[in-house]
Amino acid sequence: MPRVSDEHLAARRQQILDAAYTCFSRNGFHSTSMQDVIAEANLSVGAVYRYFKSKTDLVTAIAEAALEGAEDVFGELTAHEPPLPLAEAMDRALGFADSQTGPRGALRIAIQVWAESLRDPALAAFVAEKYGRFRALFAGLARRAQENGELPADADPDAIGAALFGMVPGFALQRILANGPDRKTYAEAIRVLLKG
Template sequence: MPRVSDEHLAARRQQILDAARRCFLRNGFHSTSMQDVINEAGLSVGAVYRYFRSKNELITSIAETVINSADQLFVEITKHDPPLPLVAAMDRALTFVDAQTGPDGILRIAIQVWAESLRDPALAEFVNEKYTGFRNHFVALAERARDTGELPSDADPEAMGTALFGLIPGYFLQRILADGPDRATYLAGVRALLAATPVRG
């Protein structure tokens, strides 16, 4: 029997994840069964279970996709050379959010991941680790802003970074659940909040 290529295996795995994502977006985690995913993928039971032994494994894999795409962006923002002004950095993050809050957006899955993590200890540990990493990116962003003089020298990067990160899920929750505000309006609010710290430059 010819050996199946790594590319084929990766493509088949992605086919299953894409099917699961469509099911979860359409019906939610709890109303989706493994059989639903199998039917959506158009594969045999054995083919799907070869890659994922349970719905929880599917959820975790999709959560990794959601989180890794955001993590890559936050790393780019944090390490940008020269350092981005805080408002510009937040604008880039919010632009990413706008691109991922539509009917098929990955951030709609993120909300379901949060809810599922409240009942699944393994997923809760995963979410805690990843979101702590997100927060640390924003702490680093605040440290660079302090070092460049944008923030006062006595500013607390831990406090500032934590607050800045909190503005990101706050924005996409409003976008998804409350149909607004638009990015320009939200960014104007962010700019006003930063000015109140005060922010120099």
């Protein structure tokens, strides 16, 4: 029997994830069954279960995919040379968030992940770990702003990082659930607050 290539295995796994994403976006996590995903992927039961043993495994994989791009973007902002002014770093973070609020955007699924993490301890641990890393990256932005004299030397960079990070999902929730404000307006409001 010929060996299946790694590329084929990765493509099949992605096919299943794409089908799950479509189902979860259309019907939500709770109303989507594994049978729905199998039908959407147009694969056999065995083919899907070879990659994902349960719906929880699918939800976790979708959550990982939804959040991995954010970590890359936030990490680049923290490591940028020369250090970005906080207002500019926040504008770039908002730009990423804004790009993820559309119909196929990762933040639409992230909202469902947040809700599901309240019920699923394993998913809750994943979300807490991931968001802890995001807060740490934003705390890194705050530390660099302190070093550059943009923030007071006695300010708590961890607290400021948590507040700055909180503005990003806050913006995304408003874009998705309340159709606004737009990125430019929100970024300008942050700029004003940072001057405060």
